[in-house]
Amino acid sequence: DQQVKQNSPSLSVQEGRISILNCDYTNSMFDYFLWYKKYPAEGPTFLISISSIKDKNEDGRFTVFLNKSAKHLSLHIVPSQPGDSAVYFCAASGDNAGNMLTFGGGTRLMVKP
Amino acid sequence: NAGVTQTPKFQVLKTGQSMTLQCAQDMNHEYMSWYRQDPGMGLRLIHYSVGAGITDQGEVPNGYNVSRSTTEDFPLRLLSAAPSQTSVYFCASRSGLASYLYFGPGTRLTVT
Numbered sequence: 001d002q003q004v005k006q007n008s009p010s011l012s013v014q015e016g017r018i019s020i021l022n023c024d025y026t027n028s029m030f031d032y033f034l035w036y037k038k039y040p041a042e043g044p045t046f047l048i049s050i051s052s053i054k055d056k057n058e059d060g061r062f063t064v065f066l067n068k069s070a071k072h073l074s075l076h077i078v079p080s081q082p083g084d085s086a087v088y089f090c091a092a093s094g095d096n097a098g099n100m101l102t103f104g105g106g107t108r109l110m111v112k113p
Numbered sequence: 114n115a116g117v118t119q120t121p122k123f124q125v126l127k128t129g130q131s132m133t134l135q136c137a138q139d140m141n142h143e144y145m146s147w148y149r150q151d152p153g154m155g156l157r158l159i160h161y162s163v164g165a166g167i168t169d170q171g172e173v174p175n176g177y178n179v180s181r182s183t184t185e186d187f188p189l190r191l192l193s194a195a196p197s198q199t200s201v202y203f204c205a206s207r208s209g210l211a212s213y214l215y216f217g218p219g220t221r222l223t224v225t
Contacts, residue, residue, distance in 0.1 A: 002155075004155070009153070032212070034212075036216075041218070041219075042219075043117070043203050043205070043216030043218050043219055044203070044214075044216045045216070046213035046214065049212055049213060089155055089156065098212060099144065099146075099161055099169075100158055100172070101156075101158065101214070103148075105153045105154055105155045106155055
C-alpha cells in the first residue's frame with residue numbers, strides 16, 4: 001500500500017493561472033516533505049521542502065502547504081508558466097537521518113500558453 | 114562539477130543476464146542511493162549508502178546488489194535480470210548536511 005499518494009495523474013492549467021498539486025500520506029511518522037520536478041529524459045530536481053513544524057513554506061512562485069491533521073500537502077505555483085510543464089513528485093521522510101524517502105506516483109502538469 | 118553521472122543511458126538485457134549500472138558523483142557526498150521509477154509507482158528506494166563501506170537496503174532490494182568502496186562510486190548490480198526489473202534507474206546523492214537529493218540523469222533498462 002502506497003504511503004504517499006498523488007491522486008491526480010495529470011493537471012492542465014492556463015499560463016498565468018495558479019497550479020495546485022496535491023499529495024496525501026498515511027504514515028504519521030513522516031516529518032519532512034519535499035517536492036521534486038522532473039523533465040523527460042532527466043533526473044528529478046529538488047523544488048521545495050517543508051518540515052512538519054511548519055504549515056507553509058514559500059520560494060518565489062512556489063509555495064508548499066502542509067496540513068498535518070489531514071495528512072495532506074499541496075504545492076501552489078503562481079503564476080504558472082509553460083516551462084513549469086513537467087512531472088511533479090512529492091516525497092516524505094520519517095527517519096531522523098532522512099536516509100529513506102518515500103515518493104508519490106507523480107502528477108504531470110501541463111501549462112498551456 | 115559533473116554532479117551525478119550514470120552509465121549507460123540505455124540497456125537491453127535478456128532474462129538471466131547480469132550487468133552493473135554505474136553511478137559516480139564528484140561532490141564528495143557521503144550519502145548515495147539507487148531508485149527505480151515505474152509508471153504510477155513514483156520512485157522506490159532500492160539500496161543506499163551513508164559512506165564508503167556502508168550499505169543498507171531500501172524498499173525494493175531483492176534482485177540487486179550494491180557496494181561502496183569509494184566515496185565517489187556506487188554501482189548497482191543485477192545478478193540475474195528478470196523482466197520485472199525493466200524500469201528507469203536513478204542514482205542520487207546528498208551531503209550529510211543537505212536535506213535533498215541530487216539525481217543523475219537515469220538509466221533506462223529493458224529486460225526481455
